[in-house]
Each structure stands twice: as C-alpha cells, then as structure tokens.
Amino acid sequence: MDRTQLQNSFEAYFNELGYDIDWQRLTVPMDVHVIRKGDYLFQQGDFANRLYFLHSGLVRYVSVSDEGKEFTQTFAKSPRIIGSTKAMVTETRVLFGIQALEDSMVSSYTWQAFYAQMRHDIGFLECYAKFLERIFIVKEERENAFVKHSAERRYLDFCAAYPELKDSIPQQQIASYIGITPVALSRIRHRLKLGRG
Amino acid sequence: MDRTQLQNSFEAYFNELGYDIDWQRLTVPMDVHVIRKGDYLFQQGDFANRLYFLHSGLVRYVSVSDEGKEFTQTFAKSPRIIGSTKAMVTETRVLFGIQALEDSMVSSYTWQAFYAQMRHDIGFLECYAKFLERIFIVKEERENAFVKHSAERRYLDFCAAYPELKDSIPQQQIASYIGITPVALSRIRHRLKLGRG
DNA sequence: AGAAGGAGTTAACCTAGGTTAATTTTTTCT
C-alpha cells in the first residue's frame, strides 16, 4: 500500500462525514504502522498524541485496572479514525491501549502538526466537530446502557448492534466489553439458551 | 437580566474557550427560561433540540431507568453550555432530563438555526470542537472510573472533584451520581468514618 | 409551635455477578 492508496481510504472516510479533504495542502509527515493480530498499536500509559487512521482490520480499545483486569471500551472496524482524543488534545498519558484483533494497517500524523495545518480549513473543522459529536454520542449511549440495563440486556444489545462481531471474536472480549467476567457471560448464555429452548 | 447581560456571560464562556464571538451576526431568536429549584428545564423523552446556556444556578442531568430508578449523569454549574448534544444533533428524544438544584437562569437557541449561522465562522467551529473534546473527555474519564474503581473509590473521587457540592446537595444525589443507592452510600460513609476514627 | 414530609442511618435479608478451580471444547502450531 503506497501513500496514495492510504490517502484514498482516508479521503473516503472524510467524504462520508461531508468533507472534501485537500491533501495537497497537507505537508505533515505520515507514518504507516502494520500491526499483527494480538499486537498493540500503543499501550495504556503511553503518550499517544497522534491521529491514527485504521485503513484495514479490526481493533479494540483495552483498559486494564489496577488489579490487572481487562476491560474493552470500544471495538473499531476500518475505515475509521482511532486513538485517544484525550491524549491527543491534552498531551496526557492514554487511559487504554489499542490491540489488533485482525492484522491491521494504520497510518498516523502528529496531532499537533496535523491540527496546526487543518484548523484553518473550515470544512475540516466542521467534519472534526461531526466526528466528535459522533464519538460523544456513542459514549453517552454506552453510559446509559451501563447504568440502566442488566448484563443480560447489555449482551443482547451487543449481539444486535454487532452481529458480525458476535461470532468472530472470543467471548471473553465480549464479556469485557459489556463489563462482566467470561464466567458470568457463560452463565447468561446458558440461561438464555434454556429460556429459548 | 436583559439580553445584553445574558450575552455577556455567554461571551465570557466562549472567550474562555478561546473565541471572540460576534453577537452582531447572530440574528436567531433567543428564549429565556427561569427554573425554580427542583423544576425541570426539559424531561427525559422530550425533543430538546436546543442549545441551552446556563447563566446562573446549578443543574443535574437525570436519567431514569425502566424500573423508575434515578441516575445522575452530570452536575453542571453556571456559566456553561448545557443540553443534550445527541438530541440537538440527531433530532432524537433526549435520554435524560435537566433538573435545577438551585434557582437557575437559562437562555436558549434552536440548534439548527444557531448552527446554520455559526457554521460559517471558523472561530466558532474551533471553539465548538474544543467544547466537544472537553465533554467527550469527561465522559471517557467517567467510563474509566465506573469500570475500574469501586463505589467507595468513586465516592472519594467525587468528594475530591466537587468539594463545593459534597456538602451542599442531598446525599442521595451523590449516590445516584456514583451509581449506587443512598443506603449503600450511607454504609460506605459509615465504613470510612470507622477507618479514619 | 406542631405537623408532615424529606433525608439519612441502621439492620436483616437477597441476588447478580465475582472468584477459584476442575473439565471439556476449540484453536493453533509444528
């Protein structure tokens, strides 16, 4: 994959957000990262202040507690911007790592350099705002689910929302996404099977 | 409070976000809402697609589950933009209501009309993006706390983060903010008292 | 001041989900 091909999928994504990005004006150096299944793009605690774009593959955002328990915050499928808005914007350490669930291809720019160029482009800003609205809404809906719904309901909602992931990723990662242990998820599935049978 | 005074506090807020808003260009009609302590600006399930600005007072975002249990998503103190980004942007029903904890003064614009005028202003867009970054980061940190920390830790973190609220709002609302019942919070406080004594 | 409704505490009991560990099934690797 050369630079042009990478830019094409980047462009398609911005188009979908209603923006015709003008790559000619962008002189910031771009890095390319190839991540094998299971490997990390960056780890929790790193200074990951880059704008990453997932060209191909599937990743999860994984956050580990002081007691060493893993929690999956997000699954992200290409094409999509990935990374930590917080770490990008506030230059703090990132609260989660990004792990590839399939071999993945990612390009990246230093956020400060990228934004310094793009902030003068009104089309980009509108599109960036749209992106932020979108990720905020997802977080808000998730908060809502955590607070109002049982683990069983969250599992059913997950299956409805991600039918393609439901059978293609390990169950323990689904469990860690809905905020329970693999053992508890297995119990819930057992219960559901009885109910349906 | 007349329109000019209202705009002053609105302006001060945008200034803090790094933007000199030009009110002359804004011809959208503004509404003013006075909410008495305990009353609601809007209720969960409404189409609250307005941009609200809290000029004075204190509110909470309260979300109630199917079983009728209340959950406090956010406390917001003036001066601040309030409202539902989701309902504004996607024109869907809002997932929470906004209740005044003190007598409060709010002004509002129809989001679509407001945004239609402001989207051509690059300074506004930068500032809007900054606002979205900020509220996203808060949600992300809150998700992190819910998933990684115990209720006791969440309570201590709340006290550290909102020392002025800790003693001025009912404990049951603190409980509903950290996601437990008032009874459980009382138990936790009892435990902490023993530990310290 | 006295009544009435919140707000907080305490206690007894319950339950969803956590923990540990043994067992089986599936995947991966050579």
Next chain:
DNA sequence: AGAAAAAATTAACCTAGGTTAACTCCTTCT
C-alpha cells in the same frame, strides 16, 4: 494428525451492593 495452548463451560462458594423496613433527624410549611 497430534500436542499444546487457549477458550468456554460448569459447579461451589463469596461479596458488594440492592431491597425493604423501622427509626431518627432535620427542614419546611401552616
């Protein structure tokens, strides 16, 4: 294909927090 490792299931037991209810303080209202 066969060995080794990882994933999933099941069972027994544990715990944080939920539920209900009684009791005590406030506030606030007339």
